[in-house]
Amino acid sequence: MASFRKRGELQWQARISRKEFPPQVKTFNTRAEAEAWARQVETEIDRGAFVSRAEAEATTLREAFSRYDREIVSAKKGAAQESSIIRIWQDTNLANRSMASALSFSQKHSIRVRTSSGFRRGVRLQTAACAR
Numbered sequence: 001m002a003s004f005r006k007r008g009e010l011q012w013q014a015r016i017s018r019k020e021f022p023p024q025v026k027t028f029n030t031r032a033e034a035e036a037w038a039r040q041v042e043t044e045i046d047r048g049a050f051v052s053r054a055e056a057e058a059t060t061l062r063e064a065f066s067r068y069d070r071e072i073v074s075a076k077k078g079a080a081q082e083s084s085i086i087r088i089w090q091d092t093n094l095a096n097r098s099m100a101s102a103l104s105f106s107q108k109h110s111i112r113v114r115t116s117s118g119f120r121r122g123v124r125l126q127t128a129a130c131a132r
Helices: 031-047 054-058 061-071 079-090 099-104 107-116 123-131
Strands: 002-007 011-016 024-028
Touching (some): 011 031, 024 031
Antiparallel strands (some): 002 011, 011 024
Protein backbone atom coordinates (compact mmCIF):
# COMPACT_ATOMS: atom_id res chain seq x y z
CA MET A 1 0.00 0.00 0.00
CA ALA A 2 1.34 3.40 -0.95
CA SER A 3 1.27 6.43 1.30
CA PHE A 4 2.18 10.00 0.44
CA ARG A 5 3.34 12.87 2.59
CA LYS A 6 4.26 16.42 1.85
CA ARG A 7 7.88 17.33 2.57
CA GLY A 8 8.23 21.05 2.89
CA GLU A 9 6.74 23.39 0.34
CA LEU A 10 7.89 21.74 -2.87
CA GLN A 11 8.26 17.98 -2.40
CA TRP A 12 6.17 14.85 -1.96
CA GLN A 13 7.41 11.55 -0.62
CA ALA A 14 5.89 8.24 -1.71
CA ARG A 15 6.32 5.20 0.53
CA ILE A 16 5.29 1.68 -0.44
CA SER A 17 5.07 -0.99 2.23
CA ARG A 18 4.32 -4.55 1.22
CA LYS A 19 4.72 -7.73 3.21
CA GLU A 20 7.85 -9.69 2.19
CA PHE A 21 9.29 -6.70 0.28
CA PRO A 22 11.64 -4.00 1.52
CA PRO A 23 9.96 -0.60 1.89
CA GLN A 24 10.35 1.60 -1.17
CA VAL A 25 10.65 5.35 -0.59
CA LYS A 26 11.22 8.08 -3.16
CA THR A 27 10.77 11.86 -3.18
CA PHE A 28 9.23 13.85 -6.06
CA ASN A 29 8.46 17.44 -6.95
CA THR A 30 4.71 16.83 -7.40
CA ARG A 31 2.16 14.52 -5.87
CA ALA A 32 1.16 13.33 -9.35
CA GLU A 33 4.72 12.11 -10.01
CA ALA A 34 4.76 10.33 -6.64
CA GLU A 35 1.44 8.63 -7.36
CA ALA A 36 2.55 7.53 -10.84
CA TRP A 37 5.77 6.03 -9.43
CA ALA A 38 3.85 4.26 -6.66
CA ARG A 39 1.38 2.79 -9.18
CA GLN A 40 4.24 1.53 -11.34
CA VAL A 41 6.09 -0.10 -8.44
CA GLU A 42 2.92 -1.66 -7.01
CA THR A 43 2.01 -3.05 -10.43
CA GLU A 44 5.47 -4.60 -10.75
CA ILE A 45 5.14 -6.13 -7.28
CA ASP A 46 1.72 -7.56 -8.15
CA ARG A 47 3.04 -9.07 -11.40
CA GLY A 48 6.09 -10.49 -9.63
CA ALA A 49 8.39 -8.40 -11.82
CA PHE A 50 9.63 -6.02 -9.13
CA VAL A 51 13.36 -5.47 -8.77
CA SER A 52 14.63 -2.97 -6.24
CA ARG A 53 16.34 -0.05 -7.95
CA ALA A 54 18.08 1.24 -4.82
CA GLU A 55 21.55 0.01 -5.81
CA ALA A 56 21.07 1.12 -9.43
CA GLU A 57 20.08 4.61 -8.26
CA ALA A 58 23.10 4.85 -5.95
CA THR A 59 25.68 3.68 -8.52
CA THR A 60 26.84 5.76 -11.47
CA LEU A 61 27.48 4.22 -14.84
CA ARG A 62 31.15 5.26 -14.49
CA GLU A 63 31.45 3.20 -11.27
CA ALA A 64 29.77 0.22 -12.93
CA PHE A 65 32.13 0.44 -15.91
CA SER A 66 35.14 0.56 -13.59
CA ARG A 67 33.97 -2.48 -11.68
CA TYR A 68 33.19 -4.37 -14.90
CA ASP A 69 36.62 -3.52 -16.30
CA ARG A 70 38.36 -4.57 -13.09
CA GLU A 71 36.42 -7.80 -12.40
CA ILE A 72 35.32 -9.13 -15.80
CA VAL A 73 37.27 -7.63 -18.69
CA SER A 74 40.70 -8.33 -17.22
CA ALA A 75 40.07 -12.09 -17.58
CA LYS A 76 38.79 -11.94 -21.19
CA LYS A 77 40.52 -12.28 -24.52
CA GLY A 78 40.69 -8.87 -26.13
CA ALA A 79 40.77 -7.15 -22.75
CA ALA A 80 42.86 -4.25 -24.04
CA GLN A 81 40.34 -3.40 -26.77
CA GLU A 82 37.33 -3.66 -24.47
CA SER A 83 39.08 -1.61 -21.77
CA SER A 84 39.70 1.07 -24.39
CA ILE A 85 36.01 1.13 -25.30
CA ILE A 86 35.07 1.37 -21.62
CA ARG A 87 37.41 4.35 -21.15
CA ILE A 88 35.72 6.09 -24.09
CA TRP A 89 32.30 5.52 -22.51
CA GLN A 90 33.59 6.75 -19.14
CA ASP A 91 34.54 10.07 -20.74
CA THR A 92 30.95 10.79 -21.82
CA ASN A 93 28.31 12.72 -19.90
CA LEU A 94 26.23 9.56 -19.80
CA ALA A 95 28.77 8.01 -17.40
CA ASN A 96 27.82 10.58 -14.74
CA ARG A 97 24.22 9.38 -14.63
CA SER A 98 22.96 6.79 -12.18
CA MET A 99 22.57 3.26 -13.50
CA ALA A 100 18.80 3.54 -13.17
CA SER A 101 18.55 6.70 -15.27
CA ALA A 102 21.22 5.61 -17.76
CA LEU A 103 19.47 2.32 -18.40
CA SER A 104 16.20 4.10 -19.08
CA PHE A 105 18.01 6.58 -21.34
CA SER A 106 17.20 6.05 -25.00
CA GLN A 107 19.77 3.84 -26.71
CA LYS A 108 19.16 5.74 -29.95
CA HIS A 109 20.13 8.94 -28.16
CA SER A 110 23.37 7.46 -26.87
CA ILE A 111 24.26 6.23 -30.36
CA ARG A 112 23.43 9.69 -31.75
CA VAL A 113 25.74 11.24 -29.13
CA ARG A 114 28.55 8.83 -29.98
CA THR A 115 28.28 9.38 -33.76
CA SER A 116 28.01 13.16 -33.48
CA SER A 117 31.10 13.18 -31.26
CA GLY A 118 33.21 11.72 -34.06
CA PHE A 119 33.16 8.10 -32.87
CA ARG A 120 31.41 6.76 -35.97
CA ARG A 121 33.56 3.67 -36.19
CA GLY A 122 32.66 0.81 -33.87
CA VAL A 123 29.44 2.29 -32.47
CA ARG A 124 27.74 -1.11 -32.53
CA LEU A 125 30.65 -2.69 -30.64
CA GLN A 126 30.70 0.15 -28.11
CA THR A 127 26.95 -0.09 -27.55
CA ALA A 128 27.30 -3.84 -27.04
CA ALA A 129 30.00 -3.24 -24.42
CA CYS A 130 27.72 -0.76 -22.67
CA ALA A 131 24.85 -3.26 -22.66
CA ARG A 132 26.92 -5.80 -20.76
